[in-house]
Amino acid sequence: MIALTLAEITSAVGGGLRLDGTQATPDTIVDGSVTTDSREVGAGGIFVAKRGEFDDGHRFAPAAAAQGAALLIVEHPLDLPVPQIVVADSVDALGAFATEVVRRVRALGRLRIVGVTGSNGKTTTKNLLRTVLERVGPTVAARASFNNEVGAPITMLELTNETEFLVAEMGASGIGEIARLVRMARPDVGIVLKVGLAHAGEFGGIEQTVRAKSEMVTELLETDVAVLNADDPRVVPMAGLTAARVVWFGFGESADVRATDIQAHARGTEFTVAVRGGESAQVRFSVLGEHHVMNALAAIAASLELGVPLPAVVDALEQVTLAERWRMQVMGGRDGVTIINDAYNASPDSMSAALKTLAQVKNPGSRTIAVLGEMSELGEFSGEEHDRIGLLAVRLGISQLVIVGQGARRLHITAINEGSWDGESAFVESSDEAFDLVTSSVRPGDTVLVKSSNSAGLRHLGDRLGEWFS
Known part of the structure; x- marks a missing residue:
């Protein structure tokens, strides 16, 4: 995380700073990692005590303090000799904290952000993008499937002043959640992979799922890019909902980044990627499953928009042998x-x-x-x-x-x-x-x-x- 004073963090999250029993001052600097899991707290870290459905993170604050936490973000004061910021809602505070950190790093002028959503393939596409972009410059991307109102901001808080790329996976189980994450990170490139029935029960139907996933593009600006699946009839209409320039990926001729000559086998999938304008390349993709070719196309399209040459993108993708543990x-x-x-x-x-x-x-x-x-x-x-x-x-x-x-x-x-x-x-x-x-x-x-x-x-x-x- 970037270095901030306790006073700056307090202002960002809209809370009240308590320093009782500590030697800290409002000017004390904190730059450790942020987590809601007390087991992950290290010396100088920040522990956010989150109330869950089955437990209360405040119970684990003593363990976080014992492991060297430099700051606790809590919903009520705790009798612990650690600086505390008391907030009304710790999840809202976490989001506000992430928003401020992204704003500060953006102001340095080098950070580019990619947002990824869809019913399937988010984590695979995020991992592919990370593999490509980290060859170009310092890159932050979510661990595992950190894509909700807690995981996404924790990923954003990993930014440093040197970070050039942030790949933010954005999931949701209801209307408004993706929009909230988009407003935190403000992607330059927003990807919508596919809209299917995954979590349709939580959303309340496929129409609500489409509406929720559309929030990725409705929040984009004219200077941004929407990377959309040309083969998904639920994604195609999203082009009319965004001010951003649209880049299409898919298997059909309408796609700007297209896969042809696909051959799937037990060692992976081979295909030719053709980019509108004439450039093409053969890809020997070791990730098993033809459906992951679509994720690769999305990653290729986004990488090209971020200025990575096609040969460099293909070379990086060919080094990936596993999208993620337990995925093909x-x-x-x-x-x-x-x-x-x-x-x-x-x-x-x-x-x-x-x-x-x-x-x-x-x-x-x-x-x-x-x-x-x-x-x-x-x-x-x-x-x-x-x-x-x-x-x-x-x-x-x-x-x-x-x-x-x-x-x-x-x-x-x-x-x-x-x-x-x-x-x-x-x-x-x-x-x-x-x-x-x-x-x-x-x-x-x-x-x-x-x-x-x-x-x-x-x-x-x-x-x-x-x-x-x-």
Whole structure:
């Protein structure tokens, strides 16, 4: 974080400074990292005590103080010998703090900001952009999926006076949340990847999801750039909602940054990227899955707008072997068995893409096994979307389904009721049962996909299978 005095931080967050029992003064400088997790606090750090749904961060303030916190941001005074800023709402204070830090670093004239949103692919695209941009200059990007009202500002607070690029992942579960994050960071380039049914239950329907994702572009200025998915009919109308210049990415001829000659295999995906104006390049992309080509195109388009030459962008992308842990992560290898662990999260779109990839990359003459759990947060769409995935698995010719947990049982029922399929589907209640079933039935050369929403916990099953077949 940039160095600020306690007085400056107090002003930024709109709180009251308390220095009782400390040797600090309003002019004391703090420049440590900011966190809401007391376990991450280091000497000189700032701990924000946030009230959660199930716990209260104020309970962990003593631990943060013991680990060397230089400042606590709290909602009520605590009897601790550490400087404290008392605020009405710690999450609002965190956002205000991030806004001020971004403003100060922006004023130095070198910082460029990219905002990334969409129902799927945010973290992958953010990671790809980080890989490209950090070769050009000091870059800050979110850890894991730090994309909400807490994670996004914590990422912004990692800025220093030397930072040249900030890649801010912006997620939401309701109207107004992306707009709030955009106002904190004020992106020069705003990316909208795809609008699907992920979290549609939380948003209250697909129309509300579209409205929420549109907030990325409605907040952009005429001098900014909106990077939009030309192949998504829900994203295309967003061009009419923004004052920014629009750059399109996709597979179709209308895209400014386009992929052609796509070839997916077990080692990744190869494609040609063509840029409007005539420039093109061959890309050997090691990240598994044709659907990740769209994320790569978005990263390419944004990087070009930030002045990175196409050869440098392609060279950086070709060095990426894993988008993120638990996202199309290739494991295993013993007896030719491949485990694809893609169970960090799941929506109808990402589940469909993963199954299609499984069908594409299997070894000739071998079997495909899909171990699937629930797609959560779909609300009223849950039943029909699990039905659709069951039918898709059958029609793709997946050799074996292993369905885990009651939340995904409807997928299993739909699959076994599909008369055109002569394969099998097994239902089990737990990850342990799934592990036993898969390890006892896998044959040499099989390819196994593990896919579910985070809440189903199958990412750990994927890890176990990967280790077992390593």
